[in-house]
Amino acid sequence: MEVRSRDNEQGPVVALVLALIVLGVGSLFLTWKSIARQRALVENNLFLSGGSIARGVESNLMRIVRSMGGNRAVYPMFPTLSRDLLQELAASDDFRFIAVVDDRGNVLVSSAPAEDTPQIDFSGIENKVLDSGQTWHFMTSNTQGETLISGLLMRPVIAALLSEKNRKALPGQPPGDSPEIHEQKHASGTRAYLIIGLNADRHLQQFKQYRRAAMLQTGYVFLAAVFLWFLAFAYIRRREQGKRLVRLEQFQNRLLDNMPDGLINVGADGTILAANGSAKMLLAPPDKEADRNLVGRNWKDLPIDDPEPAEVETGEYQWRQHEYHGRNLEILSVPFPEGDNSAPELGLRLVLIRDRTRIRRLEEDLNEARRLATIGSLAAGVAHEVRNPLSSLRGFAQLFAEKLKGQEPLNSYATTMVQEADRLNRVVTDLLYLARPRALAPVEVNLAEEGESLKKLMRFDMEHGGVEPVFDFKAPTVWADPDALKQVLLNLTANSLDALGKNEGEKIVGISSHSQDRGVWVCVNDNGSGMDEEIRQQALEPFFTAKSKGTGLGLAIVHNIMRAHKGQISIDSSPDQGTTVRLFFPNPADEDTET
Known part of the structure; x- marks a missing residue:
């Protein structure tokens, strides 16, 4: 890469050239004057003689x-x-x-x-x-x-x-x-x-010897001046090249340290010889700052499969996918060619690392959006075809329940028909929400007020389950749509009550919040039965449920609402260890910047 030279670096060169020219001309002039004076002295002596x-x-x-x-x-x-x-x-x-x-x-x-x-x-x-x-x-x-x-x-x-x-x-x-x-x-x-x-x-004869010595001395001085001129010029050029090299190295170091992809130089024995800042950030555990120093460690000691070196001659580069501390990394190993003089040691290679976590999340969101679009089209058709006859069936079932009141078991049958019609109506309503979500109007919402409203709405369910919710709002407000936030908390609280079931001992449902640099995290946790890893990974998919009477649309609706807020949702759960659902609501300024 070409680096522009500074103009003031030419000043010393010009001054040095002028000084040497003046020195050479002055030396020649003084020598000529000395020879002429010596000749005049000799002639005067001869004239006297x-x-x-x-x-x-x-x-x-x-x-x-x-x-x-x-x-x-x-x-x-x-x-x-x-x-x-x-x-x-x-x-x-x-x-x-x-x-x-x-x-x-x-x-x-x-x-x-x-x-x-x-x-x-x-x-x-x-x-x-x-x-x-x-x-x-x-x-x-x-x-x-x-x-x-x-x-x-x-x-x-x-x-x-x-x-x-x-x-x-x-x-x-x-x-x-x-x-x-x-x-x-x-x-x-x-x-x-x-x-x-x-x-x-x-x-x-003595004058001629003096003249010869003076000329030789002048020639020696002149040659020495020329040699010193070339030497000084070469030194200044070398110094200028050294400064350009230093600037180029600084530029490359800054470029490598600030590039988003990680770059590691690995020796033949696997020792990490050099690593840029991004590589240290990507390969270091999030909670261990001391482990960010990679130089001197062995690549094989990292919990990452050693990627096979790419074929440089054939140009076949294959990126390997790796899951590392919650990050989705792509790693490419490129060896130095054997004929490269800059790498006389065979086995040296460069390892390129790039973080694909955000892209993978975007890909998952895109796939989820495609699935939801399909579901939306299906829901619209189902709602159009099912809702009208469903209303008629519910009306007849309610009429039968009133007519057959007190006549068992016909009364029970009619009541069950009404309840199932209501449950099916709720499914259709959820499908319609997934198909045509309403536009959100985020404002600053007081979480304490939302918590009290939630207690009132689910008072009977909580009393029936023997649960007293615990609120811990370290962040008192959140930027969200009030109705959407209320629906999210209702769905998650209902799931927590279902997960508690008939557990013996203390039953806990907690809602908390805390601030982060770009927004607020709202967490809903319980100490219920929890989920295994397979269920946790599919929990946000529509129509997936592990409940005997669930529709599989509650968490899908929550996910859809969080996506509309341009936020995030994550689920931490283990069997018999409870479940924690974390919701991230970005601040309005960060939301506009990200948009």
Whole structure:
């Protein structure tokens, strides 16, 4: 069964997804910023190193210039000495090349062949470099690897000595002038740049390792975040499914506990593994609340025949009828299929129980109604055919009784004819009542007043039988038709007086009442001869009687009246133990609801 999910359960999932997305993006951004900052630190260190090296190379060249002492004879040796110095310095693995170029990019001197020296574009550099000694730097990449290019605007004297044209025009240094003063006096407009190519691979190797570690760490964090996202999402889905399962179980438990039919799970050995509330109510004795716990008991211990399991494959289901504590139960046993994974233990079965007591009563009432309808049709015909000639016969019998008065035995015969005609007239009257019962008009009837009226009507019969009725009206009133109630009490009291007969000892006829939730019970009891079970079961049927002079219509009329009141009638009796007839009159509100 599908159970609807609640909308607010999606909120934590959305919040978690957003949090993980923010975490992942933030981690990537911070890692990128950290890598960029680390790269900038490495490049700044390289720029500082390149500037220091460039100034050191320039200082060495100036040392050579000072060593010449302003002697023009040795000026041509300066390019060779400079080349030797640059080659000696470039022999280290830290250098790619060292060269001096003019502002047009022509190589003046280099540690490498001129064709191996990279061409530098000075178009944008001249505007930035204003004074000698200023450096500039940039990174480049080629087949050799990462290279830091550091440039330095050299002093004019070095540029003049490296240029053949300017070298010839440069006068000798007069005595007393320093190289710097001589340079300022005779410097030409020629510019020369010291270009140093440093091997940046070694310096960037740590950065690359850091970058690799940062990327791996970021990837690990990202994968961990993704894994946690899937794990959290799976957990939330599992929790949601668990909540849905709990709601489904609660729904099923409530459904099973409130369904009118009983449901029991019985193990292979007959042990009751589970039972719903209806099963406990149906199988528990009405007067024993403690016996309502069925789980753990054995099905075979219950006073019910073990039903045969139904054939699931063939679909043949057979309900078994059982009488249990006054209830008419139908029981069906359904086994689990052997291939069902949910029931690995063979022999497990479900037992379904439904209460058919009310339906059986309705069926009996329907059959009774059919019988009464037949009797009604017969009674109407008999009353029509018999009553008129019966009146004539009674009239003639009464005439004969008067004419033959004092002439025995003819007088006795005539009197007997009159009495039998009256008895037959009463039978016809009862038949007419069964055939065409009058409409009832229930009102609130005072039982004490009805009891006194009954004593007056049957005073002579009770005095003749030596009976004093006992009244115990705990419920003072009852909702009933007054005339119908009086006829019911008359018929039942007459039956009790007949049952007492010639019993020796105290003779008791009692009428009592007590309230119930939906109405009032009125009971008529006696301590007469009682009835056996066979007679008790047929006592309400028309024309059935165990009396020698009875018509068999008294209790049938009582039953018909109770049915018209939408009430109930039950008879408790045993031989020599007396009889109690219980009549239930429903309250008007319950009567309307039931209707």
